[in-house]
Each structure stands twice: as C-alpha cells, then as structure tokens.
Amino acid sequence: MVTTTAHTKERIFELLSTIVDPEIPVVTIAEMGMLRDVIVSYHACEVILTPTYTGCPAMGIIEEDILSVLKENGIENPSVKLVYSPAWTTDWMTDTTKEKLRKFGIAAPTHSYCSNWLKPTDVSVNCPRCNSNHTHIISQFGSTACKALYSCDDCKEPFDYFKCH
Amino acid sequence: MTNQEALYIYLLRLGDNALINGHRLAEWCSRGPFLEEDLAMTNIALDNIGRSQAFLKYAAAIDGKGKTEDDLAYKRGEREFYNHLITELPIGDFAYTVAKQLIMSCFDVLVFTDLSNSKDETIAGIAAKALKESRYHFVHARDWSYRLGKGTEESHRRYQNAIQDLWMYTGELFEMNEVENILLQEGISNNLQEVRSNWINLIMPILQDSSIRIPTVDYMQTGSCKGIHSEHLGHILSDMQYLQRAYPDAKW
Numbered sequence: 001m002v003t004t005t006a007h008t009k010e011r012i013f014e015l016l017s018t019i020v021d022p023e024i025p026v027v028t029i030a031e032m033g034m035l036r037d038v039i040v041s042y043h044a045c046e047v048i049l050t051p052t053y054t055g056c057p058a059m060g061i062i063e064e065d066i067l068s069v070l071k072e073n074g075i076e077n078p079s080v081k082l083v084y085s086p087a088w089t090t091d092w093m094t095d096t097t098k099e100k101l102r103k104f105g106i107a108a109p110t111h112s113y114c115s116n117w118l119k120p121t122d123v124s125v126n127c128p129r130c131n132s133n134h135t136h137i138i139s140q141f142g143s144t145a146c147k148a149l150y151s152c153d154d155c156k157e158p159f160d161y162f163k164c165h
Numbered sequence: 166m167t168n169q170e171a172l173y174i175y176l177l178r179l180g181d182n183a184l185i186n187g188h189r190l191a192e193w194c195s196r197g198p199f200l201e202e203d204l205a206m207t208n209i210a211l212d213n214i215g216r217s218q219a220f221l222k223y224a225a226a227i228d229g230k231g232k233t234e235d236d237l238a239y240k241r242g243e244r245e246f247y248n249h250l251i252t253e254l255p256i257g258d259f260a261y262t263v264a265k266q267l268i269m270s271c272f273d274v275l276v277f278t279d280l281s282n283s284k285d286e287t288i289a290g291i292a293a294k295a296l297k298e299s300r301y302h303f304v305h306a307r308d309w310s311y312r313l314g315k316g317t318e319e320s321h322r323r324y325q326n327a328i329q330d331l332w333m334y335t336g337e338l339f340e341m342n343e344v345e346n347i348l349l350q351e352g353i354s355n356n357l358q359e360v361r362s363n364w365i366n367l368i369m370p371i372l373q374d375s376s377i378r379i380p381t382v383d384y385m386q387t388g389s390c391k392g393i394h395s396e397h398l399g400h401i402l403s404d405m406q407y408l409q410r411a412y413p414d415a416k417w
Contacts, residue, residue, distance in 0.1 A: 054294055055215020084219060085290025087297065117300040139201035140305055141208040149201065165297050 007075055012038045012045060015069055022061045023144050026104045029062055033092025036083060044077035045070060050088045052165070053145040090165045101162060102128045107150065109164040125161050127152035137161075171347040172285070173227045174247065175354060177237070178344075178390075179288075180220035181248035183295075184238060185398070186269060187213030188405055192256050202259075205305060209266070212298040219291045239409035243399050244392040251334035253398045257327065260313050260320065264327035266306040271368045272338050272360070273299040279355035288353065307371050314375025321376065328372065329380045336385025338364070344390070 016038070019029050029035045029049070037048040047066050051059050063080045070078035090109045093101075098108035107128045116122055121137050132154035140163075142149040147160040190210035197203025221234035251269065256262050277299055280292035313324040339361040341349075348354035372379055388394065408415060 051215075051294075053212060053215060053298060054219055054291070055211035055213070057211070082219075083290070084294050085286060087290065087293040118304065120301065120304055139205060140301060141201070141205035143204070145208055145211055149204075163301070 007040065007045070007073075009038050009040050012040060012047075012070070012075070015073055016047065016066060019062065019065045019069060022058045022065075024101065024104065024106065026100050027097055029066075031094065031097040031100070033088060034062070044079065045075050047078065047080045048083050049080055050083055050086075052088050054084075056145055058144075088165070090162065105129070105159055106147065107159060107161045109162055120164065123164070125150055127155060127157070128159055129157050130155040135159075166343055166347065168347055168351060169227060171344045172353065173224055174344045175348055176220050176224035176227060176288075177245075178247040180217045180224055180234075180237070181246050182252055183213040183217035183220065185246070185248040185401060186252040187211070187217060188401060189252065189254075189256055190262070190266075193262065198259055206262070209302050209305065212295075212302070216291060216295045216298070219294075223287050223291070235409075239406045243394055243402055246394065246398060246402075247389060247392060248398075249334070249338055250386050250389050250395055251331060251338075253395060253401060254331070254334070255397060258323060260323035261327040261330070263306055263309040263313060264324060264331050266302065267310050267368065267371065268331060268335055268338075270299055270303040270306045271364055271371075274303050275360050275363050275367065276355065279360070283354070284352035310371055310375045310377075314372075314377045324375070325377055328377055332380040333382045333384055334386050337387045337389060340387065340390055342390050 013030070013035075016035055017028055017030050021027055021029055021032055021034075024032075032052065034050055034052060035047070036050050039046040039048065047070075049059075049062070049066070059082070066080055067078050093108065098110075101108045105128050107125050109123075110126075120140065124133050125135050125137075126133050127135050127150075130152060132152055134153040135150050136153060138149040138151050138158065140148050142160055146162055146165065148163050149158060150161045151158045187210045190206050190213065193203060193206035193210075195203065197206055217238070218234050221237045225232045225234055225237055251265060254265065256265075274296065277292040277296035281289055281296055283289040283292065310324070313320040315321070339357040341357050345354050345357060349356055369379065
C-alpha cells in the first residue's frame with residue numbers, strides 16, 4: 001500500500017522536475033525558478049509556485065500539470081499555492097537554462113538584474129542563431145508577456161528575447 | 166471603520182484600477198495601429214488583469230465570506246467599484262490611450278515602489294511584481310509620448326488634446342480619505358500627497374520633452390473613492406459581467 005509518508009520532499013521535487021513550461025517546452029518549471037518549495041504533511045502536499053508575471057496565462061496549465069502528476073503518483077490531497085514574494089526574477093534562471101533557451105531560439109538576459117529600467121533597450125542582445133550582437137529591438141512586447149521581439153541585422157532573422165525581470 | 170474594513174476597500178481599489186484599465190486596454194485587441202502595438206496593448210492589459218486577480222483574491226480572503234476574486238469582479242454593482250475615473254474612460258484614439266497610459270503608469274510605478282515596502286506582506290509581494298511590469302508600461306508610454314508629441318502636426322494635436330482632456334481626472338489619484346489614512350498609520354499604504362509631488366516630477370519633464378503644453382485646469386473630477394462613477398463604468402460592467410449575470414456561476 002502506498003501512503004503519503006512514502007513520498008519525501010525530494011521524491012516530490014523529482015516528480016515535478018518533469019513538468020515543462022507550456023510556452024517554452026525545453027525548460028522545466030524548476031529550471032525557470034518558478035517551483036519554490038514543497039511542503040509535505042501526513043495527508044497532504046502543498047506545492048509553492050511563484051508566477052513569472054501576474055497575468056501569465058500558462059499558470060493555470062502549470063497548476064493542472066502539477067496536480068495531475070502528483071495524483072498519478074498516488075499523492076493524497078495535492079494543492080498548489082501561488083506566492084508572489086519574493087518576486088520572480090530572471091536572475092533565478094541558471095546558465096544551463098539560458099543556454100537551453102538560446103538553443104530553442106530565445107535570447108536570455110545576460111545581465112544580472114534590471115538596474116537600468118529607464119532604458120531597457122540599452123543592453124547588448126546576441127542573436128540566438130548566429131550569435132551576432134548587431135541586433136535591434138522591434139517591440140518591447142512580444143508573443144508572450146515575458147518576451148520582447150528583436151531582429152538580427154546580420155542573419156536578418158527575427159527572434160524572441162526573454163526580458164530582464 | 167475598522168482596519169480590516171479599510172484594508173478590504175483599499176484592496177478593491179487596487180484591484181479595480183487594474184481590472185478596469187486592463188479591460189479598456191484589451192479593447193485594442195485586433196485594432197492596434199499595427200501588429201506590434203496590438204501585442205503591446207494586450208500584453209499590458211494582461212499584466213493589469215493579472216495583478217487585479219491577485220489583489221481581488223486577497224480582498225476576498227480579507228472579507229472572509231467565502232467569495233472568490235471572480236465573485237468580486239463579476240458580481241459587484243457599479244457603486245461598489247472604486248477604480249479611478251480615468252481608468253473607465255473610453256480608449257479614444259491611440260494618442261488618447263497613450264496619454265492615459267502615461268498618466269497611469271507614472272502613478273503605478275510610484276505607488277508600487279512604495280507598496281513593495283508595505284508592512285502587509287501580501288501587498289508588498291504583489292506590488293514588487295507589479296512594479297517590474299509597470300516599469301515596462303511606463304517606458305512604453307514615455308517613448309510613445311515623445312513620438313506623438315514631436316511627430317507630425319496631426320499626432321501632436323491629438324496628443325496635446327488628449328493630455329488636456331485627461332488632466333482633470335488626475336486630481337483624484339492623490340485623494341486620501343479615511344481608508345488611506347487608517348492604512349497609512351499602519352504602514353500598509355503610502356502617502357498619496359508625497360506621491361503627487363513625485364508624480365509631477367516624473368511626468369512633467371516627459372511632457373516638456375514631448376513639446377506638450379502642461380494643462381492648467383480649475384476643476385478636478387472626483388467621486389470614485391465613494392463609488393461614484395462616470396456613465397462609462399456601467400457600460401463596461403454590462404459587457405464584462407454579462408455572462409455571470411445571465412448564467413450565474415457558469416464555469417469554463
């Protein structure tokens with residue numbers, strides 16, 4: 001008989017490590033820094049999640065994915081709690097995650113934090129395809145809340161840039 | 166008024182501002198002057214609706230009557246909404262929306278900077294997140310302000326008129342009543358009189374650099390802190406709340 005006590009926090013993290021961001025399916029929610037904590041008690045399990053943006057439409061899908069993975073693995077009474085503090089930041093993405101994004105065609109923020117918010121376009125963004133730094137912004141708001149739209153002046157391809165946040 | 170009642174009204178105000186502003190911005194969907202701008206307006210709308218969801222969810226928890234954020238958004242009447250009048254005004258032309266966004270994003274950046282240090286941890290958390298988003302909204306409105314103000318004769322005329330028309334709605338952003346005063350004492354809300362001088366310092370140089378004349382108005386609109394609105398809010402609600410009114414508790 002499987003009981004909740006058989007599932008340690010580490011085991012639950014391991015189960016959740018398979019869940020990907022529905023909008024960027026090459027990275028997991030853990031790699032994105034959204035999966036903050038898991039609180040395991042005798043008859044329940046609460047997953048603490050921090051949304052990337054307050055209006056991120058992927059949150060609903062992510063919550064459903066978490067609940068279904070936990071239920072499939074026999075975990076009783078799983079729940080998801082959204083926590084806004086501390087606020088999610090792109091600083092929580094590791095270099096490995098950023099490299100995965102680049103291979104997927106999304107340039108990741110290279111600087112550590114958004115100090116220069118009055119001039120967010122004053123950053124050097126390398127093209128994820130040809131690595132040229134001759135790029136320019138098309139729009140600060142792109143296909144999803146977290147991305148801006150850029151274009152490469154060398155290979156002429158448009159690409160997404162994950163905004164510093 | 167108890168501290169809890171004050172907090173409830175205050176959270177409704179934060180939530181309603183974002184909800185109604187977001188709803189108006191969403192009207193640009195498929196009607197932007199070009200595709201990228203269509204995406205920008207709807208992205209900003211999404212950020213607003215997202216934060217509104219967070220604030221109203223917390224308001225429902227403080228109220229403690231088992232309601233959800235959707236109950237608060239879809240089942241309150243016009244007189245129970247506390248959004249600033251400027252947010253409910255129609256979107257007008259593109260210059261009018263940019264002018265609204267400049268006024269509101271300058272305000273939001275300053276308010277959320279303060280609230281991210283609120284003694285209420287939930288408000289501080291949502292504010293810290295909303296601040297990052299509002300900074301992008303501010304830069305977007307500021308850059309369009311320069312372009313429209315210094316663009317063609319036509320764009321300048323439209324933008325100048327929009328700023329002129331909207332100016333009388335800026336006074337109530339800084340009004341403080343019992344709700345704000347109670348929460349200010351508690352270190353939960355901020356001093357809107359201080360925000361006012363910071364707001365002027367933030368917006369004035371942008372308007373000057375956009376070759377826009379600063380309006381002088383003798384009269385400032387007021388009323389939303391008492392739930393008194395323009396005719397426009399009722400029309401928004403009749404559209405936004407239609408489904409829940411016609412089919413109560415319908416779910417996706």
